[in-house]
Amino acid sequence: MVLREYLDRFAKASKRNDETxxxxxxxxxxxxxxxxxxxxxxxKEEVVADRIKNSLSAEGLEYLHLREAETWLKPPEIANVLQTFEQAKG
Known part of the structure; x- marks a missing residue:
């Protein structure tokens, strides 16, 4: 199984009828x-950052990735970048 499949399983997990x-x-x-x-x-910041990224449109994610060329951004920094992105879009 690839990483994306494991992430999807975690994100979509729900209780099965046959489990407590x-x-x-x-x-x-x-x-x-x-x-x-x-x-x-x-x-924890990495988990939160990933969750924010998973909620973005393709365009928003691409914009964020351009700003993360050197290193990953922390959630408050991501928020600032996305605020700028939304303001630029109008």
Missing amino acids: WSQFAVRVGTQFDYNIKLRKVET
Whole structure:
């Protein structure tokens, strides 16, 4: 399975009819841990930044990627870039 599939499984997780809530909680927690390990995420800020990026349009994401040429931006920096992007679009 590729990374995108693991991310999708985590993002779309829902309780199955054949599992208890405890089993569901463990499964989602395990998926989260696995995603963090695969992506080599070290901070909460990286998770939040990824979530923001996943909510963007293709155009917004492309604009953000142009600003992240050297390094990834933290959520407050992403917010500033996206605010500028929206203002420029009018």
